[in-house]
Amino acid sequence: MAAAMLAAALALLPAQGRAGTACEDEPLAPRKLADAAQTALTVADAxxxxxAPLALVxxxxTDLSAQGLVYSHVGFVVRDHPAGRWTAVHLLNECGSDRSNLYAQGLVNFFADDLVNQDARIVxxxxxxxxxxxxxxxxxxxxxLHQPHYNLIARPGSVEYQNSTAWxxxxxxxxxxxxxxxxAAFAAAQRDGFRADRVHIPYSKRVLGGLFSANVAFTDHPVGTRLGGDYPVVTVRSIVDYLDRSGHVxxxxxxxxxxxxxxxxxL
Structure with missing residues (x-):
């Protein structure tokens, strides 16, 4: 049965290899591959x-439970994309750097990217x-509409930075x-009812806790925000709540x- 599941899952893989946050050429553990394949098959079946020609998945x-959030990443899944029957199209940070790229991946790859768990939501x-x-x-x-200069906590509407949810x-x-x-695209979403989420990162934790890395730019936010610690961001929750409120779901x-x-x- 496991062999049949993995064989069927091959149809959900594009020609390209893994992409995104995994930066070492290490094979995925068989158990993780099997779990990703099972989730991919479940989602593809749904x-x-x-x-529908498209959905959000x-x-x-990342574990965002400390911020009261469940889902950390969302992408579009397109039916009959040139790369495959169901193809995830999304923005990924490159190996924790300050750069990003857009990827078209099969669903197995989408769920095999060193995830916290295999929970999933389709919208x-x-x-x-x-x-x-x-x-x-x-x-x-x-x-x-891709800005390759990546910031994990990009300010909504920022011209200089972008992250996966903002894209x-x-x-x-x-x-x-x-x-x-x-x-213009961000302004259109705002007019349609989008409101950013806020994540709290105290100034003391940011400085004393060493929250500095290439893919986080606090300077994208004004000084008042950095001192107060409440950062507006585009989250999966804020996207889905907005789409639901506006009647698009x-x-x-x-x-x-x-x-x-x-x-x-x-969410």
Whole structure:
């Protein structure tokens, strides 16, 4: 059965290898690969059950429970993308550096990127928006709205920096307003009802705790924010809450600890 599962999962892998946060050429442990393959098959099966060209899929790549958050990363999953039947299109930080890139990955790769767990959430969007997004993503790199200068806590609307969730939000805004630049795309999402989340990082912890790395730029935020410690950011929760409030969400499904949730959990 495990062999059959892995064989079927090969259809969810693109031609390219792993990409993103994994920076060493070490083979993935068999157990982790099997878990990622199982999640990929579960998600692909759910996607096949609905006639939608695109959905959002969230995963738990970092433990954000201290901030009251569950999902740390979200990407678009596109049906019949040039790279495969169900292809995750998302922005990834390059190995903890200050750079990022856009990737088209199979679902196994999407869930095999050294995650905290295999919890997952699918968010289906209303048909017109989903189709516009799918068309846009199939045409990449045209209209990519990508700023390669990465900041984990990028200020919403920042011109100098971007992170994975900001790219998703701005891509949604561009599809809503046919915007051709990042500033216009973010403004469109704001007009449509987006409100940023806030994460608290005390100044003392930032200085004494050594919270400095190439992919975190506190200077993207004004001095008042840095002294107060409440940083506005685009989170998975803020994206999904915004889309739901604005009437763009058609349906959602979620899996925690390998089990389908009858009632959706917190984001």
């Amino acid at each position: 996607l096949e059950q609905r006639d 969230a995963r738990v790549g 289906w969007l209303e048909p017109a928006l989903a189709q516009r997004l799918a068309d846009r993503l199939r045409a990449l790199p045209q209209g990519a 998703v939000l701005e891509t949604v805004g561009a599809a809503l307003a046919q915007a051709s630049d990042r500033a 058609q349906a959602q499904r979620e899996w925690r600890n390998g089990r389908a949730m009858e009632t959706l959990g917190a």
